[in-house]
Amino acid sequence: MAKRDIPEINAGSMADIAFLLLIFFLVTTTMDKDQAYIRNIPKKIEIKDQPPIDVEQRNIFLVKANNRNQLMVRTEVMDNPDDISERVVEFYRTNEQVNDPTNNFPMYSRITMKEIEDNLAQAEADAEATENTPNADQEIIDFKYRVVDEWMNKKRALELYGKKELPEIHPQAHVRIEVQKATEYNLFAKIQSEIEEAVFELRNDASKDIFGESYEIISRRYAMDKDPSDKEKLDLMDILYPDRFIEVTPKK
């Protein structure tokens, strides 16, 4: 037979196939990112007949919103929800340098390295003693070891902080969000946004002071490569400006 060229495959419809795939992906995917505020729901516990713990007024930053979407922050009615973040910053900052018992803001305690070490040693001894007790409840042992971990964290935080004392806001100081059932999600989300903004600002400033880097950069880097030294930095920020938010389940 005479030599013949192999006929070329017609690739004219390749574009059609590619377009088909392209359009499929365009339709089934989405570009917009999901952005959200992550919160923790408190664990459900059996409540024995116990009166609730008394919390001093000064330690509560109360944000209230009612059925008609009116806003109240601490004791004052507020028209513009944009101002909440400044109030939260004020709540954290007012007594940060010097405690003034006459105002209505949470107190700070300052703890030195020696005190932390003493407490750590004591907590460790306590945990071991509990573990060695016969018939000790596992939950109590776990709890004691969590206390030890807490002191360890504080020790590390103060080493990193590099100052003589570690300032800590009162352990009961918290932001409390009280909405009613018909409060619009719009306002609820706005409150969350303002509080998040305030805590972020506080941490950002402190982070720039101590590490010369913004909190945002550190946390983003930590999310990428899980560097333990970044984790320590973030922990310190968490101790200096804890984000304790309580969302109260509405009754009406």
Next chain:
Amino acid sequence: MSKFRKESKKDAPGVNTSSLPDIVFMLLFFFMVATTSKESDPSVKVTQPEGVRTTDMTPFKQRSEIDFMYIGKPINPARAAKYAEMGMEYMLFMDNVAQSTPDELYNVNAVRRWKLDKFDSKPERMSEPITGVITCIKADEGAPSGLIFDIRNELQEIDALTIAYAVKDNGGI
């Protein structure tokens, strides 16, 4: 003057389209990389409120560690009217739930079962306990907060304690 003589009539040559598939494939790969797949198409309409300093959920989503929930008015106007009459303007939609009848939208009572089902169907390698599995609520601007707290209570019962409120990040503008 013959230099500028009009040329005899010729057909315009066809444009070479042999590189068209390459261009289209390039586009295709761009979209495959730059987007994430929709978790589901909710049958309620959600317009998210705006906020700042949010957490990006995308890194979790790639590993499908998030269960999504939507609160909004039903898109179907007839259905919206019907539920509004019953005093339920805002409805809940949970992803990956097959609706047994087209008219059925889910109420808060189904949350527990849904969350546990989803947890059971997750692959083994996601060893995260249910406490840490994020439930993301995407609610409409006008949705009542009471509904969100109802969901919180349901989740608290089964120890699914991480929740996320979705908003649109406006970048602080």
